[in-house]
Amino acid sequence: MAVRSRKWMILVATIWIQAFTGTNFDFSSYSSTLKSVLGISQLQLNYLSVASDMGKAFGWCSGVFLMYFPLWAVMFMAAFFGFFGYALQWLVIKQVISLPYFLVFLLCLIAGCSITWFNTVCFVLCIRNFPSNRALALSLTVSFNGVSAALYTLIANAINPKDDTLYLFLNALVPLLASCLALIPIIRQRPLQLSTYTINQDPFIFIVLNVLAVITGLYLLLLNSLSSEALRARTLLLGALILLFLPWCLPGIVCDRNWGFRTNSSLVDLTLNFIRN
Template sequence: MVFILCLLAGCSICWFNTVCYVLCIKHFQANRALALSLTVSFNGVSAALYTLIANAINPNDDTIYLFLNALVPLSTSGVALIPVLRQPPIQSLPADATRRDSIIFLCLNILAVITGLYLLLLNSLSSHVSKVWMLLVGALFLLILPLCLPGIAYAREWARRNFPSRFPSDNSSTFNLGLG
């Protein structure tokens, strides 16, 4: 059983990483390095996250980690298969969209470093069950936070297009994040 679970984990992780690399190279030609570094930086987070989840569920049972390591990548790969197969055609982006994407990728890489440091430095505190749950909630928050950044940038762009009089022009002296 251990061999089958390790085989499932290894194959699904390798497949998923390869697909992520190919998609980054194919779809983010102007920001290829930033996209690949973001993908690589989150590869190492899964082991620390599995440890936190296993310790939160039952710190005395080592099989939970093995099941998480085998089933999460496999199920994630299955869910990701649909969008991978239904890819839109590649389109070149205008210069301002490429600049906006560069800023988003830079912010996402900073969040990835913060998440990695959080999991690395605070994981040693996971001896108490109450602290494990607090660390797990914090880690999940840091992992969900990057999903919000592109949404905020596109919502701001949509609002600027649909409500132009409510937002200052780009020539004004207000603070501008460079996202729009």
Template sequence: MAGQSRKWMILVATIWIQAFTGTNFDFSAYSSEMKAVLGVSQVQLNYLATASDLGKAVGWSSGLALMWMPLWAVMFTAAVMGLIGYGAQWLVVTNVIALPYFVVFLLCLLAGCSICWFNTVCFVLCIKNFPSNRPLALALTVSFNGVSAALYNLAVNSLNHSSSAVYLLLNALIPLFTSIVALIPILRQPVVDPVASDLVRRDQLTFLKLNLLAVITGLYLLFLHPSNSLTACLLFAGAIFLLILPLGVPGIIYARDWFKRTIYSSFRLDGSGFILVDAEDLELHKELLSRPNSVTNGLTTDSVNIDGQKNGSDESC
């Protein structure tokens, strides 16, 4: 039963990874500043935007890496790729270092490859832990990837930073922090056992609730816009709360299993009624009733003896 709650913890971890690793969606936020620092044309800037998607063309490398590396190592490799790719771009935009255009292009490729590696980790986790409902698990986690740009926008506005280069800094650090948070559920993956049909239907109902929560999260980020840094901070805290809310699913499952083990199992159905008796006392009671000199048999024997004596007295008279 503990495995049931742990597999939902893994699903929540994949939701967090997807929500904070769609870093290629916020390129337009810092593209103008990057264009000015590099001194490139609009066409060259468009090539940099394309490079992030081209990095996914070598995403097959994540599959090869899984043949030789554990899943958590692949996840942290993706985080390091993003740290190097976006971190070096942040240093370039903030004029800390100077790099040629071709090197920046390669950094964009590296950052795009990190996104693909993160996606591979999430897909493997969903397929492994939800073999009976893998389409629902994959669709749910991928849906959270689209909220990354809105989350990063709220994070930057809450910091009230004048330079848009902070997007690059957050793109480098937040996926790494998310990987650290998701490490414990990934290391404690449950053993996958065959799931009964009633549990599959119950999981489908849980997925329906999580999909409704995903819709609420998307609408929240779509229609609520910050007017100042304080409002942005409050909205960002609300978004984090919506992402933490799915943690209630494994908590509810664990509480339900605990109730079945401790409370429900203490009631025993015997015949047509419930007997709230300790198991050892019940066995002792049955043993006493089965003895020949039990109370019931004793009463029956005594009554027979009395009747026999009475009949003997009558005959003697």
């Protein structure tokens, strides 16, 4: 039972990583301020956006590093790339430091690289823990990458709705915090032991998690436009975090319920055999 629960905890950890590491989706939230501070044209600003996507072209490096380093180390290297790339951009946009356009371009490239490294970690975790249902696991976790912009908007509005530069600070810090939360289930990962019962049980839990994913997506899509006020944004953010925390509980409940049902059935069988004898 513990092994089955652990693999679901790892899946939920990948969901959290994906939900909080889609940092390139909120570029438009601070791009105008970045353009003003750097004094660049719209074309040059577009190149910075392209640089963030170009960073994904170096995602193959994460696979090479996985050949020599443990998974958790690659995850924190991804967090460091994002922290370094976005934190320095935040200092630039806050006018604490001054960097030429070329170096800002490289920072966007490094930050974009971190996204791909996070994706590699999540894909490897899904493939290792769900060899018979890897398509379901991968599609579920990747779907949460699309809610990153809505989550960051809620967090930013909950802190200070008028500060567009806050997005860069959150882009640097939040993925690092998400990596720390995911560290425990990843380190405690054990070799997977498959059984017919476990494989048959997986689709039901996937259905539950997919329903939660749809509810979370609709919640953020329909209510995110109402988060312009700080107090309202905090309330909506609390609801979103509750929806993201629910998957931590459901797999354990399902495993415990089925374990208890099988245990009770075994006790009943033993009692009947004792009476018959």
